[in-house]
Amino acid sequence: MIGWLEQLTALPSVAGSEDAVIAWVRRWVARRDDLRLVSDPGGNLVITQKRRSRRVPVWITAHMDHPGFVLNDDLGGGQFAYEFRGGVLDAYFVGSRVQFFGKDGQRAGRVESLDRSGRDRHGVVQLSRSGASVRPGDIGSWAFPAAQLGIRSGRLYAPACDDLAGVAAALTALDRLRNVEGAGHAGVLLTRAEEIGFVGAIAAATDGTIAPETRLICVEMSRSFADSPIGGGPIVRVGDASSVFSPWLTGVMAQAGRDLADRSTTFTFQRKLMAGGSCEATAFSAYGYESTCLCLALGNYHNMGDLSGVEAGTSPAKVAPEVISIDDYRGLVKLLVRSVELVEPGKNALRDDLEAHYLSLKDMLSP
Numbered sequence: 209m210i211g212w213l214e215q216l217t218a219l220p221s222v223a224g225s226e227d228a229v230i231a232w233v234r235r236w237v238a239r240r241d242d243l244r245l246v247s248d249p250g251g252n253l254v255i256t257q258k259r260r261s262r263r264v265p266v267w268i269t270a271h272m273d274h275p276g277f278v279l280n281d282d283l284g285g286g287q288f289a290y291e292f293r294g295g296v297l298d299a300y301f302v303g304s305r306v307q308f309f310g311k312d313g314q315r316a317g318r319v320e321s322l323d324r325s326g327r328d329r330h331g332v333v334q335l336s337r338s339g340a341s342v343r344p345g346d347i348g349s350w351a352f353p354a355a356q357l358g359i360r361s362g363r364l365y366a367p368a369c370d371d372l373a374g375v376a377a378a379l380t381a382l383d384r385l386r387n388v389e390g391a392g393h394a395g396v397l398l399t400r401a402e403e404i405g406f407v408g409a410i411a412a413a414t415d416g417t418i419a420p421e422t423r424l425i426c427v428e429m430s431r432s433f434a435d436s437p438i439g440g441g442p443i444v445r446v447g448d449a450s451s452v453f454s455p456w457l458t459g460v461m462a463q464a465g466r467d468l469a470d471r472s473t474t475f476t477f478q479r480k481l482m483a484g485g486s487c488e489a490t491a492f493s494a495y496g497y498e499s500t501c502l503c504l505a506l507g508n509y510h511n512m513g514d515l516s517g518v519e520a521g522t523s524p525a526k527v528a529p530e531v532i533s534i535d536d537y538r539g540l541v542k543l544l545v546r547s548v549e550l551v552e553p554g555k556n557a558l559r560d561d562l563e564a565h566y567l568s569l570k571d572m573l574s575p
Contacts, residue, residue, distance in 0.1 A: 212357075212376045225278065226519055231249075250408050264393065266422070267396060269424070272371070272399065276293060276294060294403035299318045303318065303319065304526075308347070313340035314340055315342050341537075352367060352528075358405045366531075425499075430485065430509075438505045448490055
């Protein structure tokens with residue numbers, strides 16, 4: 209389970225250029241003859257089980273992209289124009305080390321400039337004289353020394369936890385649900401281009417990829433704050449910076465967390481409004497789907513080291529690997545599996561409890 213997490217969070221992926229992740233997922237599915245994978249018109253991946261089920265589909269969703277660079281024009285002398293896709297503060301760019309991925313390997317470089325004119329951010333990178341050959345269209349990411357990456361003291365430090373850790377969690381949960389009786393309705397939807405405004409999710413919601421009755425459990429990595437600490441357990445995310453999610457479905461997630469906590473003294477979870485950004489549950493909800501979110505507290509959000517200090521003007525802007533808790537991740541997988549087991553369309557456990565309570569006491573209201 210942790211091996212898949214480490215592999216996926218090390219892959220280069222940028223909105224519109226998620227090829228390495230897509231190839232990894234296709235290989236993963238190909239090794240399981242009871243799963244089916246289709247690509248929708250937007251290039252999103254839908255993974256379902258071949259066994260039949262009369263239950264309404266419950267899909268775990270995650271996005272396959274991460275903020276990063278795309279090379280444009282070759283300016284000569286090892287310089288290339290670039291565009292950047294995703295949300296990172298301007299202060300982190302100039303002077304930062306980067307790496308680009310060609311067909312025959314990697315090539316290191318440095319950000320020389322940043323231009324905010326027009327809709328997208330763009331500028332110039334200076335690449336090293338040695339290394340792989342690259343060309344316009346190749347993608348890049350921030351570069352980190354190997355000593356900064358890997359698992360240390362129960363935490364994973366990786367180039368792209370958001371949202372490739374979500375992809376890993378979704379696939380791991382599905383791998384377990386394949387062997388759960390009555391869970392044939394569980395599937396996974398992996399979307400593209402989330403970091404530039406939910407483009408893949410909107411495509412899936414409007415082109416017929418998702419049946420109207422499907423329940424969607426989005427998995428995200430969300431910026432950690434003091435009241436949502438790394439290591440505090442997976443988070444039932446009740447909303448984001450843009451909206452709140454399906455009350456009924458969010459309630460099911462919370463019930464799943466309570467069930468797991470009752471069974472094990474070591475399982476903990478959080479229930480929070482994570483307003484540090486917006487996620488695909490907002491987009492799916494806007495298009496009429498029952499949708500909610502489970503997430504992990506994420507450190508160095510979008511590779512922005514000490515973001516709070518930079519925002520306060522007390523720290524220099526330096527890029528850093530994203531970081532999550534391994535225990536939180538394991539808990540997230542358990543929470544996903546239990547949540548899928550509990551989702552029963554048409555059943556509202558909270559309303560049923562309130563109704564039973566009312567029936568037992570309604571005579572008190574008699575005049």
